[in-house]
Structures are given as structure tokens and as C-alpha cells.
Amino acid sequence: MAGVAGSNPAAPKILHAASLPRGKMMNENKYSLETLRHSAAHIMAAAVQRLYKDVRFAIGPSIENGFYYDFDLEAAIRPEDFKKISAEMQKIIKEKLPFRRYSLKKAEALKFFSEKGQIYKTELINEIKDEELSLYELGDFTDLCRRPHIEHSGELRNFQLLDIAGAYWRGSEKNKMLQRVYGTAFFTKDDLMKYVKFLEEAKKRDHRVIGKHLFSIHPESGPGLIYWHPDGAQLLEVIEGFWKKEHLRNGYQLVRTPHVASEELYRISGHLENYSEMMYSSMDIEGKPYRVRPMNCPGHIKIYSSSLHSYRDLPVRLAELGTVYRFEKSGVLHGLLRVRGFTIDDAHIIVSEEQVMKEIESVFDFALKFLSAFGFKEFKIYISTRPEKKICRRFEKLGSGGRRSQESG
Numbered sequence: 568m569a570g571v572a573g574s575n576p577a578a579p580k581i582l583h584a585a586s587l588p589r590g591k592m593m594n595e596n597k598y599s600l601e602t603l604r605h606s607a608a609h610i611m612a613a614a615v616q617r618l619y620k621d622v623r624f625a626i627g628p629s630i631e632n633g634f635y636y637d638f639d640l641e642a643a644i645r646p647e648d649f650k651k652i653s654a655e656m657q658k659i660i661k662e663k664l665p666f667r668r669y670s671l672k673k674a675e676a677l678k679f680f681s682e683k684g685q686i687y688k689t690e691l692i693n694e695i696k697d698e699e700l701s702l703y704e705l706g707d708f709t710d711l712c713r714r715p716h717i718e719h720s721g722e723l724r725n726f727q728l729l730d731i732a733g734a735y736w737r738g739s740e741k742n743k744m745l746q747r748v749y750g751t752a753f754f755t756k757d758d759l760m761k762y763v764k765f766l767e768e769a770k771k772r773d774h775r776v777i778g779k780h781l782f783s784i785h786p787e788s789g790p791g792l793i794y795w796h797p798d799g800a801q802l803l804e805v806i807e808g809f810w811k812k813e814h815l816r817n818g819y820q821l822v823r824t825p826h827v828a829s830e831e832l833y834r835i836s837g838h839l840e841n842y843s844e845m846m847y848s849s850m851d852i853e854g855k856p857y858r859v860r861p862m863n864c865p866g867h868i869k870i871y872s873s874s875l876h877s878y879r880d881l882p883v884r885l886a887e888l889g890t891v892y893r894f895e896k897s898g899v900l901h902g903l904l905r906v907r908g909f910t911i912d913d914a915h916i917i918v919s920e921e922q923v924m925k926e927i928e929s930v931f932d933f934a935l936k937f938l939s940a941f942g943f944k945e946f947k948i949y950i951s952t953r954p955e956k957k958i959c960r961r962f963e964k965l966g967s968g969g970r971r972s973q974e975s976g
Contacts, residue, residue, distance in 0.1 A: 598717055600754070604629035606666065606717040607726050607752040612636050613664075613708035614655035615644075615748075624710070625687040625736060625745055632762070633751030637734055639687070644746050649728040652748075656726070659706065663721035667704040676700045676711065687736065725759040726752040729766070734898055775902040782903065791900045791907030807888060809940070810912060817933050819886040819914060824866030826890060830856040836865040845893045863889035867915040882922055886914040 608627035615622055619640050627636030673692060680688040688711050692700065703712045705720065717723065730749040736742035753759040781799030784792065795803060811821065830849050833839040842861060849856035867885045876883065890910045899905050918926045
């Protein structure tokens with residue numbers, strides 16, 4: 568957990584100081600890239616504290632390609648401010664300030680951050696069950712944090728601040744909008760420059776810029792809802808035609824299901840209980856609540872269960888280009904990549920226990936060939952084999968099939 572700031576004059580009462588936990592060894596470097604970037608987030612927060620008064624700190628984790636920190640302050644941070652923030656970070660780097668780790672009782676940590684007016688840190692502390700917490704000090708900046716860090720600020724040499732965006736505290740639109748500053752860090756200047764160059768090239772190829780003739784989004788109709796223009800619609804027709812041909816060739820039966828259904832259907836399927844925060848609000852139709860669909864699964868199961876089937880019919884493969892609607896938070900919407908209404912290449916396959924392994928292999932083979940047709944060459948495949956709550960008494964047997972499929976490559 569990355570976190571909050573305080574200042575040295577009222578440093579927390581030290582129960583015991585500990586040597587800094589080190590990050591994992593990585594090539595010739597002492598730390599992992601994740602550790603370096605997380606430490607960079609702390610250094611950036613320390614710089615912001617020096618430059619801006621009354622700043623409140625939220626969280627500052629490392630992420631896949633860098634780091635960020637969320638700030639609550641009256642002044643608006645703009646891209647042109649990155650220069651002075653970076654300059655202050657360079658001062659901190661030259662000072663070679665050590666990352667000092669302290670353990671503090673929960674009550675003492677609450678008192679310390681409360682006195683600093685750090686409301687986001689106190690909220691996080693109140694949710695932590697541990698009675699002893701880990702704090703890191705970097706000069707005048709003190710943060711609530713469990714993660715390992717670099718030994719001192721001087722070990723950060725290659726970094727760059729990248730962007731500023733709004734972010735609701737804890738991702739909820741009911742909470743205050745914070746200022747999120749993004750950055751990245753690398754062990755070498757060459758790696759940093761390569762990544763910055765990659766971002767510049769990606770910006771030139773931003774689909775929102777070069778694809779304006781394909782689609783548009785209109786505020787008056789709602790964010791995240793796509794209007795396909797003639798060129799875009801024609802492109803979709805080509806893709807959908809290919810999709811239909813390949814699915815029919817591979818033994819799938821094409822179906823279509825309603826975009827709206829009774830709320831009762833989603834109660835039975837479990838979506839209402841486990842997925843309601845991503846669903847649009849219900850609408851009253853003839854005195855009964857209805858929802859626009861967030862997933863196609865219940866509709867496909869309804870089609871299968873509408874008639875009797877023999878084991879000789881299996882496997883039954885149902886496929887649909889099904890449009891769904893999900894209430895993505897406005898802060899994460901991004902062109903065609905994160906939207907509220909989109910079409911899923913969706914399929915549900917009903918098999919006998921004996922057919923599980925063969926069908927899994929068949930699905931993998933089909934999916935890889937299909938994606939390869941669009942020029943994709945590298946894939947990351949994630950397999951979900953077990954829900955938190957069992958829904959099948961014989962799941963252990965079926966799960967073993969899934970494990971075997973993972974082991975076989």
C-alpha cells in the first residue's frame with residue numbers, strides 16, 4: 568500500500584526501526600523494476616509536498632509501465648508543472664535521502680496522520696486489521712507503506728513524469744476527484760528513452776485521432792456509447808462476416824438474444840448479486856424491473872434449456888456477437904478501448920465430462936487461429952477455472968481437466 572505524508576518536526580513515535588527490506592534481485596541491479604518505480608512514486612510525493620501547501624496524499628503504487636500518485640490539493644497541477652516537480656525530485660535524488668522504515672502501533676499511526684490532516688491515510692488505516700503498521704520516511708515525507716524500497720533516493724537516476732488525470736478516490740464517483748500524476752522510471756537512460764519514444768509513436772497512432780471517420784462519441788447521448796459511421800460500419804460488416812463463417816466452419820450454432828431482460832433472470836444467474844455495480848439501473852416496465860444486459864450467458868443458457876437434449880447432441884456450441892452494456896466509471900473510458908456499450912465475441916459450450924479436455928484444446932486452437940488472422944502473434948492467455956463459490960458438485964473432476972490443459976501447454 569502506498570501512501571501518506573507527514574513532516575519530520577512531529578515524527579511518529581518509533582517503536583522500533585528496521586533495516587529496509589530489499590526488492591528482488593534483477594539482472595545486475597539490486598532491486599526489481601517494480602521496487603524502483605514504487606520508490607519513485609514516494610520521491611515524487613516528497614517533491615510535491617515541498618512545492619505545494621496543504622496537500623493530502625492518497626495512494627501511489629507502481630503499475631505495469633511506471634507509477635502514479637493521487638493528490639488532493641487546491642492548486643491544479645498541469646503538464647507545464649512537471650518541469651518544476653521533476654527539478655525538485657532531482658534535488659531529493661542529489662540529497663541521497665535514505666528510505667527509513669518504522670513500525671508503529673495502529674492507534675499511534677492514526678494519531679500521526681490525523682494531526683497532519685491526511686484523511687485518506689486515516690481511512691486506509693481504519694480498514695487495516697493489523698495492530699502494527701509499516702511507515703516509510705524520506706526526509707520530511709512520511710508514508711504508510713508495506714512495500715520494499717531502494718536504499719536511498721540517489722539510486723533513482725532515470726525517470727520522467729508523463730501525464731496528469733483526474734481520479735476519484737477509491738474509483739467511486741461519489742468521492743472527491745483527485746489529481747493523479749503518472750510517471751515512469753527505468754534502470755538505464757536508454758530504456759527510458761526507448762519507452763518515451765514508444766509513447767510518442769503510440770500517440771501518433773491514437774485510434775481516437777486517426778479513426779475519426781470511423782466512429783464518434785456524443786456527450787448528449789452519454790459517454791462510452793459508440794456511433795459507427797459508414798466507413799466504420801462497413802469495416803464491422805467485414806469482420807462480422809469473417810466471424811460468422813469461421814464459427815459455422817468450426818461447429819458453432821449462431822444465436823441471438825434480447826438486449827433487455829427481466830431483473831429476475833439476472834437474479835437467478837447470480838449477476839444481480841455479484842455484478843450489480845457494473846449493471847445499469849433497473850427500469851420499470853409494466854410494474855416489473857428490467858435491466859439492459861451486462862452479459863450474454865443467461866440468454867444462452869435459456870436457449871439451451873428450452874428443449875430436451877440427449878448426450879448424443881453434445882457438445883452443443885452456441886455463439887453470438889452479443890452487444891452488452893456495462894456501467895464503466897467515466898474516469899476509465901477511453902475511445903473504443905474502454906466503453907459502456909460493446910459487442911462480445913461470445914460462446915458457451917455444453918459438454919459431457921468425457922469431452923472436456925478435447926473441447927478445451929479445440930477452443931484454444933480455434934481462438935489462436937482466429938486471432939492470428941488479424942496479425943496478432945504474441946498472446947497472454949488467462950484461464951479461470953474455479954469461482955469463489957462452488958456451483959458444481961463435480962467441479963473437482965472438471966477442474967482437473969482444466970489443470971491438465973494448462974499443463975499441456
